[in-house]
Amino acid sequence: MKLSNQDFRKNYLQGMTKKIIFITTVLLFSFTIQAQDRKAKQLLDEVTAKVKSYNNMTIDFKYSLNNSKENINQDSKGNVTMKGNQYVLNFMGVTKIFDGKKTYTIVPEDEEVTISTVNENDDNAITPSKMLTFFNSGYKYNMDILQNVKGRKIQYIKLVSTNPKDTRKEVLLGIDVQTKHIYNLIEVGKKGTKTTLTVNSFKTNQPLSKNQFTFAGSKYPNYYINKLD
Template sequence: MRTIIGILAVILIGFSAQAQQDAQAKALLDKVTAKVKSYDNITIDFKYSLNNAKENINQDSKGTVVMKGNQFVLNFMGITKIFDGKKTYTIVPEDEEVTVSTVNEKDDAAITPSKMLTFFNTGYKFSMDIIQNVGGKKIQYVKLVPTNAKDQRKEILVGIDTKMNNIYNVIEIAKKGTKTTLTVNSFKTNQTLPKNQFTFVASKYPNYSINKLD
């Protein structure tokens, strides 16, 4: 779940001049950032693929995420993760269990909603990459290369629909050969959301054990 949240963070991409980047890549990413910030909320249906030829691993999963400000609800691989702005609730129906935890905003390793607009502020070199035509859409890729030698990722490719200035997909390539791809199937904005969209309601899970980690 942490990996998928990390990739979804790229959907709400927020880059700054602090990073090493070329002017063309920065201009394109700035357009995406400005558009994302203009939305009140975002609902995404996505496909997540994990591939490793050496290990003969090929896995495909689908999921949804609703985001508003620093709150989100993620449904992925049968698990629901709710962040209400203070606490994270991880709901696992298979185990009839809910885990409640408080996110440490000062933990640099923690990928939190509040960091979604600053996730790649530092630590990456940016450059323009290839252009592909996908179903009539012009997808321009921007390559991100981690500057930290200890980072297990070789590179990240962010595919941008240049007509809509929205993210089409995000590809992470690990140094050991694993490739994970998140493809946006639908991108809806400014939807009418229930008042309790980002609220954990314990009464909905009467037989679940609730574990508080802190």
């Protein structure tokens, strides 16, 4: 079954955003997880220490969705710029801006902007802090395979959810051993679906506009503004 571009965008944009925030969380924060593997923790701590010194990050990525049983094979590219908990994400023709308080989802195809306020008490809120809490309390992890990818040594860390209702069988986090940067994130579903987010380029401390994470409504005069709260 081949999904239409509109359906695919609708179904997976939020999931992709969660993965971006998930990677940001791994990069920016140190954490303690049940059933810790010392070598895995040491590597994650090195990644954290390396990236904490960065003022901002810009990532170009490829996102793949595969399920051989359902004959689904979708690839998309995007990019995200992050500073602290603020970000601008461009993916599948949609721009998502989070200024630290509100999220602005801009869909040119529909000429619509959706504005929502992030509620820190909402367990479903997609924020680094909530993803950090979820990750800390719900996973076991250990070192996995070491791969040579075009001359780069990529060490994988396997994470398994302790929640029996989680639809994912496992999560694999690939880390470049030399640079201590995230290379990719692979989620394997219990029903055979695999999603992969691969970092194509990783830039740090780029010159950013002071309005980088500010939504400018004047740029969208004919758009429908959908305020959710």
